[in-house]
Amino acid sequence: MECLDLLALFDAAVGGAGVEKSYKRGEALFRRGDRPQSMFFILAGEARLVRGSPTGMEVVFQRTAQGFLAEASLDQAAYHCDAMAAIGTRAWVVPLTKFRAALALPEVREVWLRHLSNELRRVRAHAERLALRAARDRILHFIETEGRGGRLVLSQSKKSWAAELGLTHEALYRTLGVMVRSGLLEMSGTCLRIRPSPERP
Amino acid sequence: MECLDLLALFDAAVGGAGVEKSYKRGEALFRRGDRPQSMFFILAGEARLVRGSPTGMEVVFQRTAQGFLAEASLDQAAYHCDAMAAIGTRAWVVPLTKFRAALALPEVREVWLRHLSNELRRVRAHAERLALRAARDRILHFIETEGRGGRLVLSQSKKSWAAELGLTHEALYRTLGVMVRSGLLEMSGTCLRIRPSPERP
DNA sequence: CTCCCCCTATGATCGCGATCATAGGGGGGA
DNA sequence: TCCCCCCTATGATCGCGATCATAGGGGGAG
Numbered sequence: 216m217e218c219l220d221l222l223a224l225f226d227a228a229v230g231g232a233g234v235e236k237s238y239k240r241g242e243a244l245f246r247r248g249d250r251p252q253s254m255f256f257i258l259a260g261e262a263r264l265v266r267g268s269p270t271g272m273e274v275v276f277q278r279t280a281q282g283f284l285a286e287a288s289l290d291q292a293a294y295h296c297d298a299m300a301a302i303g304t305r306a307w308v309v310p311l312t313k314f315r316a317a318l319a320l321p322e323v324r325e326v327w328l329r330h331l332s333n334e335l336r337r338v339r340a341h342a343e344r345l346a347l348r349a350a351r352d353r354i355l356h357f358i359e360t361e362g363r364g365g366r367l368v369l370s371q372s373k374k375s376w377a378a379e380l381g382l383t384h385e386a387l388y389r390t391l392g393v394m395v396r397s398g399l400l401e402m403s404g405t406c407l408r409i410r411p412s413p414e415r416p
Numbered sequence: 417m418e419c420l421d422l423l424a425l426f427d428a429a430v431g432g433a434g435v436e437k438s439y440k441r442g443e444a445l446f447r448r449g450d451r452p453q454s455m456f457f458i459l460a461g462e463a464r465l466v467r468g469s470p471t472g473m474e475v476v477f478q479r480t481a482q483g484f485l486a487e488a489s490l491d492q493a494a495y496h497c498d499a500m501a502a503i504g505t506r507a508w509v510v511p512l513t514k515f516r517a518a519l520a521l522p523e524v525r526e527v528w529l530r531h532l533s534n535e536l537r538r539v540r541a542h543a544e545r546l547a548l549r550a551a552r553d554r555i556l557h558f559i560e561t562e563g564r565g566g567r568l569v570l571s572q573s574k575k576s577w578a579a580e581l582g583l584t585h586e587a588l589y590r591t592l593g594v595m596v597r598s599g600l601l602e603m604s605g606t607c608l609r610i611r612p613s614p615e616r617p
Numbered sequence: 618c619t620c621c622c623c624c625t626a627t628g629a630t631c632g633c634g635a636t637c638a639t640a641g642g643g644g645g646g647a
Numbered sequence: 648t649c650c651c652c653c654c655t656a657t658g659a660t661c662g663c664g665a666t667c668a669t670a671g672g673g674g675g676a677g
Contacts, residue, residue, distance in 0.1 A: 266544065277540065287537040290530065295537075324525070331532040332488035336477070338539045343476045345546035346582045348665075350634070359467070359475045374654060381547045386634050388656055549635075551664070575624060587664050589626055618677100625672080636661075643654085 218282050222256050228317035233309035244298035254314040255284040260304025266296040345381045350390040353380045358409055365409035419483055423457050429518035434510035439501035446499045455515040456485040461505025467497040546582045551591040554581045566610035
Protein backbone atom coordinates (compact mmCIF):
# COMPACT_ATOMS: atom_id res chain seq x y z
CA MET A 216 0.00 0.00 0.00
CA GLU A 217 1.65 3.15 -1.18
CA CYS A 218 1.30 6.42 0.62
CA LEU A 219 -0.83 8.12 -2.01
CA ASP A 220 -3.09 5.09 -2.32
CA LEU A 221 -3.75 5.53 1.37
CA LEU A 222 -4.71 9.15 0.75
CA ALA A 223 -6.91 8.27 -2.22
CA LEU A 224 -8.74 5.69 -0.15
CA PHE A 225 -9.40 8.14 2.66
CA ASP A 226 -10.31 10.93 0.30
CA ALA A 227 -13.00 8.72 -1.20
CA ALA A 228 -14.09 7.47 2.22
CA VAL A 229 -14.75 10.95 3.61
CA GLY A 230 -16.76 11.88 0.53
CA GLY A 231 -14.68 14.88 -0.51
CA ALA A 232 -14.84 16.53 2.92
CA GLY A 233 -11.09 17.07 2.80
CA VAL A 234 -9.61 20.35 1.57
CA GLU A 235 -6.11 21.33 0.55
CA LYS A 236 -4.35 23.95 2.64
CA SER A 237 -0.99 25.65 2.31
CA TYR A 238 1.39 26.62 5.09
CA LYS A 239 4.35 28.96 4.96
CA ARG A 240 7.74 28.03 6.32
CA GLY A 241 7.53 28.19 10.11
CA GLU A 242 3.75 28.30 10.18
CA ALA A 243 1.91 26.02 12.62
CA LEU A 244 -0.60 23.40 11.50
CA PHE A 245 -1.61 23.06 15.13
CA ARG A 246 -0.24 23.90 18.53
CA ARG A 247 0.48 21.97 21.66
CA GLY A 248 -2.59 21.94 23.87
CA ASP A 249 -5.05 22.45 20.98
CA ARG A 250 -7.97 20.05 20.81
CA PRO A 251 -7.52 17.92 17.66
CA GLN A 252 -10.13 19.00 15.11
CA SER A 253 -8.63 17.82 11.85
CA MET A 254 -6.54 15.05 10.41
CA PHE A 255 -3.60 16.13 8.26
CA PHE A 256 -2.00 14.39 5.31
CA ILE A 257 1.13 16.12 4.06
CA LEU A 258 1.17 16.32 0.27
CA ALA A 259 4.31 18.35 -0.38
CA GLY A 260 6.93 20.25 1.57
CA GLU A 261 7.71 19.06 5.04
CA ALA A 262 5.84 19.16 8.33
CA ARG A 263 7.32 18.27 11.69
CA LEU A 264 5.98 17.42 15.08
CA VAL A 265 8.23 19.32 17.43
CA ARG A 266 8.53 20.08 21.08
CA GLY A 267 11.06 22.32 22.70
CA SER A 268 13.08 20.78 25.50
CA PRO A 269 13.64 22.59 28.83
CA THR A 270 17.13 23.43 27.56
CA GLY A 271 15.74 25.15 24.52
CA MET A 272 16.61 22.38 22.08
CA GLU A 273 14.00 21.62 19.48
CA VAL A 274 13.32 17.94 19.16
CA VAL A 275 11.68 16.35 16.15
CA PHE A 276 9.05 13.67 16.85
CA GLN A 277 8.00 13.01 13.34
CA ARG A 278 9.16 14.34 10.02
CA THR A 279 6.77 13.90 7.16
CA ALA A 280 7.15 14.98 3.58
CA GLN A 281 4.32 12.77 2.42
CA GLY A 282 1.93 11.00 4.74
CA PHE A 283 -0.29 11.40 7.78
CA LEU A 284 0.76 13.61 10.65
CA ALA A 285 0.14 12.86 14.33
CA GLU A 286 -1.98 9.80 13.71
CA ALA A 287 -1.68 8.87 17.38
CA SER A 288 -3.65 11.95 18.40
CA LEU A 289 -6.76 10.60 16.71
CA ASP A 290 -8.54 10.02 19.98
CA GLN A 291 -6.64 12.39 22.22
CA ALA A 292 -8.15 15.33 24.03
CA ALA A 293 -5.19 17.60 23.21
CA TYR A 294 -2.05 17.61 21.10
CA HIS A 295 1.16 17.06 23.05
CA CYS A 296 3.38 18.84 20.55
CA ASP A 297 3.41 21.51 17.84
CA ALA A 298 3.10 20.79 14.14
CA MET A 299 5.25 23.15 12.10
CA ALA A 300 5.88 23.56 8.41
CA ALA A 301 9.64 23.25 7.98
CA ILE A 302 9.34 24.71 4.49
CA GLY A 303 6.42 25.77 2.35
CA THR A 304 3.97 22.90 2.78
CA ARG A 305 0.71 21.68 1.30
CA ALA A 306 -1.58 19.43 3.30
CA TRP A 307 -4.85 17.60 2.83
CA VAL A 308 -7.01 18.50 5.82
CA VAL A 309 -10.20 16.74 6.83
CA PRO A 310 -12.48 17.29 9.85
CA LEU A 311 -11.76 14.69 12.48
CA THR A 312 -15.44 13.76 12.76
CA LYS A 313 -15.51 12.79 9.08
CA PHE A 314 -12.25 10.92 9.47
CA ARG A 315 -13.56 8.94 12.41
CA ALA A 316 -16.69 8.13 10.50
CA ALA A 317 -14.59 6.77 7.62
CA LEU A 318 -12.75 4.55 10.08
CA ALA A 319 -16.08 2.85 10.82
CA LEU A 320 -15.88 1.23 7.39
CA PRO A 321 -14.22 -2.19 7.74
CA GLU A 322 -11.94 -1.89 4.69
CA VAL A 323 -10.78 1.58 5.72
CA ARG A 324 -10.08 0.49 9.25
CA GLU A 325 -8.12 -2.47 7.94
CA VAL A 326 -5.84 -0.18 5.96
CA TRP A 327 -5.50 2.22 8.87
CA LEU A 328 -4.44 -0.59 11.16
CA ARG A 329 -1.74 -1.68 8.76
CA HIS A 330 -0.55 1.89 8.41
CA LEU A 331 -0.16 2.28 12.19
CA SER A 332 1.77 -0.99 12.36
CA ASN A 333 4.23 0.13 9.72
CA GLU A 334 4.70 3.49 11.36
CA LEU A 335 5.35 1.79 14.69
CA ARG A 336 8.02 -0.35 13.11
CA ARG A 337 9.72 2.70 11.61
CA VAL A 338 9.74 4.69 14.84
CA ARG A 339 11.02 1.74 16.86
CA ALA A 340 13.92 1.41 14.48
CA HIS A 341 14.52 5.14 14.88
CA ALA A 342 14.63 4.84 18.67
CA GLU A 343 17.03 1.90 18.51
CA ARG A 344 19.23 3.96 16.21
CA LEU A 345 19.38 6.86 18.66
CA ALA A 346 20.39 4.44 21.42
CA LEU A 347 23.60 3.68 19.54
CA ARG A 348 26.53 5.66 20.92
CA ALA A 349 28.78 6.03 17.91
CA ALA A 350 27.98 8.29 14.96
CA ARG A 351 29.24 5.59 12.59
CA ASP A 352 26.82 3.01 14.01
CA ARG A 353 23.85 5.36 13.63
CA ILE A 354 24.77 6.01 10.02
CA LEU A 355 25.11 2.31 9.23
CA HIS A 356 21.89 1.50 11.11
CA PHE A 357 20.04 4.13 9.09
CA ILE A 358 21.31 2.82 5.76
CA GLU A 359 20.49 -0.74 6.77
CA THR A 360 16.96 0.03 7.92
CA GLU A 361 15.89 2.77 5.51
CA GLY A 362 17.77 1.56 2.46
CA ARG A 363 17.83 -1.67 0.50
CA GLY A 364 20.74 -4.07 0.50
CA GLY A 365 23.14 -1.55 1.98
CA ARG A 366 22.21 1.08 -0.61
CA LEU A 367 20.33 4.28 0.07
CA VAL A 368 19.40 7.42 -1.80
CA LEU A 369 18.96 10.27 0.67
CA SER A 370 15.63 12.05 0.32
CA GLN A 371 16.79 15.03 2.38
CA SER A 372 19.77 17.28 2.90
CA LYS A 373 22.67 15.95 4.92
CA LYS A 374 22.00 18.67 7.45
CA SER A 375 18.47 17.53 8.23
CA TRP A 376 19.64 13.94 8.07
CA ALA A 377 22.10 14.80 10.83
CA ALA A 378 19.24 16.11 12.96
CA GLU A 379 17.30 12.90 12.38
CA LEU A 380 20.36 10.89 13.43
CA GLY A 381 20.67 12.95 16.60
CA LEU A 382 24.00 14.40 15.50
CA THR A 383 25.28 17.85 14.64
CA HIS A 384 25.84 18.30 10.93
CA GLU A 385 29.56 18.79 11.58
CA ALA A 386 29.82 15.38 13.24
CA LEU A 387 27.92 13.79 10.35
CA TYR A 388 30.12 15.34 7.64
CA ARG A 389 33.22 14.39 9.54
CA THR A 390 32.17 10.81 10.19
CA LEU A 391 31.00 10.32 6.61
CA GLY A 392 34.37 11.62 5.47
CA VAL A 393 36.23 9.17 7.70
CA MET A 394 34.05 6.28 6.55
CA VAL A 395 34.57 7.09 2.88
CA ARG A 396 38.32 7.56 3.29
CA SER A 397 38.62 4.27 5.18
CA GLY A 398 36.77 2.50 2.36
CA LEU A 399 33.77 1.57 4.50
CA LEU A 400 31.33 3.63 2.51
CA GLU A 401 30.80 4.89 -1.00
CA MET A 402 29.14 8.28 -1.38
CA SER A 403 28.33 10.38 -4.40
CA GLY A 404 25.91 13.20 -3.78
CA THR A 405 22.82 11.72 -2.14
CA CYS A 406 23.71 8.12 -3.01
CA LEU A 407 25.22 6.01 -0.24
CA ARG A 408 26.44 2.44 -0.32
CA ILE A 409 28.02 0.35 2.39
CA ARG A 410 31.00 -1.45 0.95
CA PRO A 411 30.80 -5.14 1.79
CA SER A 412 33.70 -6.00 4.05
CA PRO A 413 35.87 -8.87 2.76
CA GLU A 414 36.19 -10.63 6.12
CA ARG A 415 33.78 -13.54 6.50
CA PRO A 416 34.87 -16.75 8.22
CA MET B 417 -5.29 0.45 29.27
CA GLU B 418 -2.45 -1.26 31.04
CA CYS B 419 -0.21 -3.73 29.33
CA LEU B 420 -1.41 -6.76 31.24
CA ASP B 421 -5.06 -5.76 30.84
CA LEU B 422 -4.44 -5.87 27.13
CA LEU B 423 -3.04 -9.37 27.48
CA ALA B 424 -5.99 -10.46 29.59
CA LEU B 425 -8.41 -9.14 27.01
CA PHE B 426 -6.72 -11.00 24.17
CA ASP B 427 -6.35 -14.14 26.24
CA ALA B 428 -10.09 -14.13 26.75
CA ALA B 429 -10.78 -13.21 23.13
CA VAL B 430 -8.82 -16.16 21.72
CA GLY B 431 -10.63 -18.53 24.06
CA GLY B 432 -7.56 -19.86 25.83
CA ALA B 433 -5.77 -20.74 22.59
CA GLY B 434 -2.64 -19.03 23.88
CA VAL B 435 0.07 -20.97 25.68
CA GLU B 436 3.06 -19.90 27.74
CA LYS B 437 6.47 -20.78 26.35
CA SER B 438 9.97 -20.35 27.71
CA TYR B 439 13.08 -19.46 25.74
CA LYS B 440 16.70 -19.76 26.79
CA ARG B 441 19.16 -16.93 26.37
CA GLY B 442 20.06 -16.75 22.68
CA GLU B 443 17.16 -18.93 21.57
CA ALA B 444 15.06 -17.76 18.60
CA LEU B 445 11.33 -17.11 18.86
CA PHE B 446 11.24 -16.94 15.08
CA ARG B 447 13.64 -16.52 12.20
CA ARG B 448 13.94 -14.15 9.29
CA GLY B 449 12.05 -15.54 6.31
CA ASP B 450 9.67 -17.63 8.46
CA ARG B 451 6.00 -17.21 7.70
CA PRO B 452 4.39 -15.62 10.78
CA GLN B 453 2.34 -18.29 12.52
CA SER B 454 2.02 -16.93 16.02
CA MET B 455 1.64 -13.70 17.92
CA PHE B 456 4.00 -13.23 20.86
CA PHE B 457 3.47 -11.31 24.07
CA ILE B 458 6.60 -11.10 26.19
CA LEU B 459 5.80 -11.73 29.86
CA ALA B 460 9.28 -11.70 31.39
CA GLY B 461 12.89 -11.52 30.29
CA GLU B 462 13.75 -9.68 27.10
CA ALA B 463 13.21 -10.41 23.42
CA ARG B 464 14.77 -8.50 20.54
CA LEU B 465 14.09 -8.14 16.87
CA VAL B 466 17.48 -8.20 15.18
CA ARG B 467 18.88 -8.39 11.71
CA GLY B 468 22.46 -9.12 10.83
CA SER B 469 23.70 -7.27 7.77
CA PRO B 470 26.18 -8.64 5.22
CA THR B 471 28.48 -5.84 6.34
CA GLY B 472 28.75 -7.40 9.76
CA MET B 473 26.61 -5.02 11.76
CA GLU B 474 23.83 -6.34 13.96
CA VAL B 475 20.84 -4.05 13.78
CA VAL B 476 18.26 -4.02 16.57
CA PHE B 477 14.71 -3.08 15.55
CA GLN B 478 12.81 -3.61 18.76
CA ARG B 479 13.50 -4.60 22.32
CA THR B 480 10.68 -5.72 24.57
CA ALA B 481 10.59 -6.82 28.20
CA GLN B 482 6.81 -6.74 28.48
CA GLY B 483 4.40 -6.35 25.63
CA PHE B 484 3.66 -7.56 22.13
CA LEU B 485 6.52 -8.39 19.83
CA ALA B 486 6.55 -7.54 16.13
CA GLU B 487 2.94 -6.39 16.00
CA ALA B 488 3.70 -4.96 12.58
CA SER B 489 4.30 -8.44 11.19
CA LEU B 490 0.68 -9.33 11.82
CA ASP B 491 -0.15 -9.35 8.14
CA GLN B 492 3.27 -9.89 6.63
CA ALA B 493 4.03 -12.88 4.42
CA ALA B 494 7.42 -13.38 6.06
CA TYR B 495 9.43 -11.97 8.95
CA HIS B 496 12.13 -9.56 7.90
CA CYS B 497 14.23 -10.10 11.00
CA ASP B 498 15.03 -12.61 13.75
CA ALA B 499 13.45 -12.60 17.20
CA MET B 500 15.95 -13.61 19.86
CA ALA B 501 15.71 -14.05 23.63
CA ALA B 502 18.39 -11.74 25.06
CA ILE B 503 18.08 -13.50 28.41
CA GLY B 504 15.84 -16.27 29.71
CA THR B 505 12.39 -15.23 28.53
CA ARG B 506 8.77 -16.25 28.96
CA ALA B 507 6.18 -15.44 26.31
CA TRP B 508 2.48 -15.88 25.74
CA VAL B 509 2.12 -17.43 22.31
CA VAL B 510 -1.10 -17.67 20.32
CA PRO B 511 -1.73 -19.00 16.78
CA LEU B 512 -2.00 -16.10 14.38
CA THR B 513 -5.25 -17.44 12.94
CA LYS B 514 -6.86 -17.24 16.39
CA PHE B 515 -5.39 -13.80 16.92
CA ARG B 516 -6.75 -12.53 13.63
CA ALA B 517 -10.11 -14.03 14.42
CA ALA B 518 -10.14 -12.14 17.72
CA LEU B 519 -9.38 -8.93 15.83
CA ALA B 520 -12.57 -9.47 13.85
CA LEU B 521 -14.52 -8.63 17.00
CA PRO B 522 -15.29 -4.91 16.94
CA GLU B 523 -14.47 -4.25 20.57
CA VAL B 524 -11.18 -6.14 20.34
CA ARG B 525 -10.19 -4.34 17.18
CA GLU B 526 -11.03 -1.04 18.82
CA VAL B 527 -8.68 -1.82 21.71
CA TRP B 528 -5.97 -3.02 19.34
CA LEU B 529 -6.16 0.21 17.36
CA ARG B 530 -5.85 2.29 20.47
CA HIS B 531 -2.96 0.12 21.62
CA LEU B 532 -1.08 0.79 18.40
CA SER B 533 -1.71 4.52 18.70
CA ASN B 534 -0.51 4.62 22.29
CA GLU B 535 2.56 2.57 21.46
CA LEU B 536 3.32 4.95 18.62
CA ARG B 537 3.08 7.94 20.93
CA ARG B 538 5.18 6.25 23.62
CA VAL B 539 7.93 5.26 21.24
CA ARG B 540 7.97 8.74 19.71
CA ALA B 541 8.42 10.24 23.19
CA HIS B 542 11.18 7.73 23.83
CA ALA B 543 12.92 8.77 20.63
CA GLU B 544 12.57 12.43 21.60
CA ARG B 545 14.23 11.69 24.93
CA LEU B 546 17.14 9.87 23.30
CA ALA B 547 17.69 12.86 21.02
CA LEU B 548 18.48 15.03 24.05
CA ARG B 549 22.22 15.38 24.50
CA ALA B 550 22.56 15.91 28.25
CA ALA B 551 21.95 13.19 30.83
CA ARG B 552 20.15 15.72 33.01
CA ASP B 553 17.73 16.59 30.22
CA ARG B 554 16.87 12.95 29.57
CA ILE B 555 16.20 12.41 33.27
CA LEU B 556 13.96 15.46 33.50
CA HIS B 557 12.20 14.54 30.28
CA PHE B 558 11.52 11.03 31.56
CA ILE B 559 10.07 12.32 34.83
CA GLU B 560 7.95 14.89 32.96
CA THR B 561 6.54 12.41 30.43
CA GLU B 562 6.30 9.20 32.46
CA GLY B 563 5.44 10.79 35.79
CA ARG B 564 2.72 13.12 36.96
CA GLY B 565 3.31 16.74 37.89
CA GLY B 566 7.04 16.32 38.20
CA ARG B 567 6.70 13.27 40.46
CA LEU B 568 7.59 9.72 39.55
CA VAL B 569 7.88 6.37 41.28
CA LEU B 570 10.36 4.21 39.42
CA SER B 571 9.00 0.79 38.49
CA GLN B 572 12.43 -0.59 37.72
CA SER B 573 15.99 -0.60 39.03
CA LYS B 574 18.11 2.45 38.39
CA LYS B 575 20.43 0.28 36.35
CA SER B 576 17.76 -0.75 33.85
CA TRP B 577 16.41 2.80 33.90
CA ALA B 578 19.84 3.95 32.78
CA ALA B 579 19.68 1.55 29.84
CA GLU B 580 16.26 2.91 28.90
CA LEU B 581 17.65 6.45 29.05
CA GLY B 582 20.49 5.46 26.77
CA LEU B 583 23.05 6.08 29.52
CA THR B 584 25.51 3.96 31.46
CA HIS B 585 24.41 3.35 35.04
CA GLU B 586 27.49 5.22 36.26
CA ALA B 587 26.48 8.35 34.37
CA LEU B 588 22.93 8.08 35.74
CA TYR B 589 24.04 7.70 39.39
CA ARG B 590 26.46 10.55 39.00
CA THR B 591 24.01 12.90 37.34
CA LEU B 592 21.25 12.08 39.84
CA GLY B 593 23.74 12.82 42.62
CA VAL B 594 24.63 16.19 41.13
CA MET B 595 20.96 17.07 40.62
CA VAL B 596 20.06 16.18 44.19
CA ARG B 597 23.04 18.04 45.65
CA SER B 598 22.24 21.11 43.58
CA GLY B 599 18.67 21.04 44.87
CA LEU B 600 17.11 20.38 41.47
CA LEU B 601 15.72 16.99 42.42
CA GLU B 602 14.45 15.15 45.46
CA MET B 603 15.10 11.43 45.59
CA SER B 604 14.35 8.81 48.22
CA GLY B 605 14.61 5.25 47.02
CA THR B 606 12.48 4.87 43.92
CA CYS B 607 10.61 8.14 44.45
CA LEU B 608 11.70 11.12 42.39
CA ARG B 609 10.45 14.68 42.41
CA ILE B 610 11.57 17.68 40.42
CA ARG B 611 11.90 20.66 42.74
CA PRO B 612 10.06 23.59 41.27
CA SER B 613 12.64 26.21 40.38
CA PRO B 614 11.98 29.65 41.91
CA GLU B 615 12.81 31.59 38.75
CA ARG B 616 9.74 32.48 36.73
CA PRO B 617 9.37 35.89 35.10
C1' DC C 618 23.31 -18.45 58.80
C1' DT C 619 26.41 -17.65 55.25
C1' DC C 620 27.86 -16.93 50.73
C1' DC C 621 27.51 -14.82 46.43
C1' DC C 622 25.64 -12.03 43.00
C1' DC C 623 23.95 -7.85 41.53
C1' DC C 624 22.43 -3.20 42.50
C1' DT C 625 24.14 1.08 44.22
C1' DA C 626 27.65 4.49 44.39
C1' DT C 627 31.88 7.22 43.40
C1' DG C 628 36.71 8.30 41.72
C1' DA C 629 40.09 8.73 37.60
C1' DT C 630 41.04 8.94 32.93
C1' DC C 631 40.05 9.04 27.98
C1' DG C 632 37.77 9.65 23.67
C1' DC C 633 34.08 11.16 20.86
C1' DG C 634 31.06 14.43 19.54
C1' DA C 635 29.56 19.34 20.61
C1' DT C 636 30.86 23.85 19.93
C1' DC C 637 33.16 27.68 17.79
C1' DA C 638 35.39 29.31 13.68
C1' DT C 639 36.20 29.58 8.77
C1' DA C 640 35.43 29.01 3.84
C1' DG C 641 33.62 27.55 -0.72
C1' DG C 642 29.64 26.86 -3.59
C1' DG C 643 25.01 26.59 -5.46
C1' DG C 644 20.37 28.04 -6.00
C1' DG C 645 16.67 31.18 -5.61
C1' DG C 646 14.90 35.77 -5.26
C1' DA C 647 15.16 40.76 -6.09
C1' DT D 648 22.48 39.72 -13.30
C1' DC D 649 23.94 39.95 -8.78
C1' DC D 650 23.52 39.12 -4.04
C1' DC D 651 22.46 36.60 -0.12
C1' DC D 652 21.32 32.69 2.37
C1' DC D 653 21.96 28.09 3.43
C1' DC D 654 24.12 23.68 2.55
C1' DT D 655 28.51 21.51 2.48
C1' DA D 656 32.95 20.83 4.47
C1' DT D 657 36.92 20.91 7.69
C1' DG D 658 40.05 22.56 11.53
C1' DA D 659 40.68 23.49 16.75
C1' DT D 660 39.30 23.10 21.29
C1' DC D 661 36.44 21.63 25.18
C1' DG D 662 33.33 19.15 28.01
C1' DC D 663 30.41 15.37 29.00
C1' DG D 664 29.69 10.78 29.33
C1' DA D 665 31.97 6.15 28.47
C1' DT D 666 35.15 3.21 30.41
C1' DC D 667 37.91 1.16 33.96
C1' DA D 668 38.46 0.54 38.84
C1' DT D 669 36.88 0.07 43.55
C1' DA D 670 33.75 -0.68 47.39
C1' DG D 671 29.59 -1.14 50.35
C1' DG D 672 25.14 -3.30 50.94
C1' DG D 673 20.97 -6.05 50.43
C1' DG D 674 18.52 -10.04 49.18
C1' DG D 675 17.93 -14.64 47.65
C1' DA D 676 19.66 -19.41 47.46
C1' DG D 677 21.65 -23.20 49.58
